Amino acid sequence: MNLPQQAQFNSQPMQIIHTVNELRNVLKAQPSIGFVPTMGNLHAGHVHLVEIAKQHAQCVVVSIFVNPLQFGANEDLASYPRTLEADCEKLKIAGADIVFAPSVAEVYADFDGNNLNQTMTITPPPMARELCGASRPGHFSGIATVVMKLFNIVQPQVSVFGQKDFQQLFVIKQLVKQFNLPITIIAGNTVREPSGLAMSSRNGYLTSTQKIAAAQLQQCLQQIVSAIKQGNTDFADLEQTAMQMLNDKGWLVDYISVRSANTLALATQDDSNLVVLGAAKLGNVRLIDNIDFCAK
Ligand code: PAF
Numbered sequence: 001m002n003l004p005q006q007a008q009f010n011s012q013p014m015q016i017i018h019t020v021n022e023l024r025n026v027l028k029a030q031p032s033i034g035f036v037p038t039m040g041n042l043h044a045g046h047v048h049l050v051e052i053a054k055q056h057a058q059c060v061v062v063s064i065f066v067n068p069l070q071f072g073a074n075e076d077l078a079s080y081p082r083t084l085e086a087d088c089e090k091l092k093i094a095g096a097d098i099v100f101a102p103s104v105a106e107v108y109a110d111f112d113g114n115n116l117n118q119t120m121t122i123t124p125p126p127m128a129r130e131l132c133g134a135s136r137p138g139h140f141s142g143i144a145t146v147v148m149k150l151f152n153i154v155q156p157q158v159s160v161f162g163q164k165d166f167q168q169l170f171v172i173k174q175l176v177k178q179f180n181l182p183i184t185i186i187a188g189n190t191v192r193e194p195s196g197l198a199m200s201s202r203n204g205y206l207t208s209t210q211k212i213a214a215a216q217l218q219q220c221l222q223q224i225v226s227a228i229k230q231g232n233t234d235f236a237d238l239e240q241t242a243m244q245m246l247n248d249k250g251w252l253v254d255y256i257s258v259r260s261a262n263t264l265a266l267a268t269q270d271d272s273n274l275v276v277l278g279a280a281k282l283g284n285v286r287l288i289d290n291i292d293f294c295a296k
Pocket of ligand 1 (some may be wrong): 037038039040065067070143146147164168
């Protein structure tokens with residue numbers, strides 16, 4: 001849907017732009033650009049990322065683009081909520097300057113109306129084939145590719161990503177490092193519901209009963225963190241116990257894994273910066289979460 005080019009809130013104009021050319025024209029005049037890439041259906045977690053970006057740049061651009069390349073064949077691309085109008089309202093309040101909401105054809109010049117088979121893609125490091133990458137082949141390649149495109153289009157000095165997608169954040173940091181991009185990546189803390197459930201666009205798929213149960217994932221991760229902080233370093237056993245516990249409660253666990261927060265390699269007893277990550281399905285809804293912490 002094409003919204004008016006300029007929306008007013010508190011006398012601050014927020015522009016909604018759909019094409020690369022127009023965005024480039026508008027951004028020419030900007031001394032510093034902060035960028036928050038999103039797939040829309042925004043929640044308080046995204047608003048937090050915008051607030052962080054505002055602290056680092058004069059002009060904050062938020063992209064809203066449901067990227068087909070990061071969805072597997074049997075995933076929720078078609079049903080992923082597209083809520084541009086409501087998103088723009090939230091972004092106006094958050095103080096974003098520009099919303100970039102392109103079409104698939106605008107982002108992928110080679111899109112033939114049906115598929116993206118001809119697209120040149122980025123292959124992320126092997127770590128991207130573990131954890132979420134193991135059950136979502138091509139997912140991080142799709143993310144790295146679209147983020148590279150968006151970085152080239154927006155050319156920000158600073159870009160903010162949510163820590164809830166810890167592995168994504170890791171891949172993006174590698175992208176910036178390995179392709180020598182002059183962009184500072186900032187991580188935004190995970191924003192949680194009072195129950196502890198991490199805010200996610202996919203929470204909207206949960207029934208009210210499931211939403212209560214969904215906090216169990218974070219509780220399980222928290223128990224692992226407590227055990228490790230108390231000196232338990234049998235990571236494999238902690239992971240197994242947690243997976244069993246969730247499966248017993250009706251979840252379908254993909255993985256629970258304790259990793260080095262610096263490299264995402266399997267945790268060793270020598271690591272002090274750790275992260276425990278989990279992905280599991282509640283009904284048809286796949287949720288992810290993580291907690292990073294200092295073990296020593
Ligand atoms: O985290 C997301 O919403 C997406 O993976 C991103 C970074 C916008 C790329 O499509």
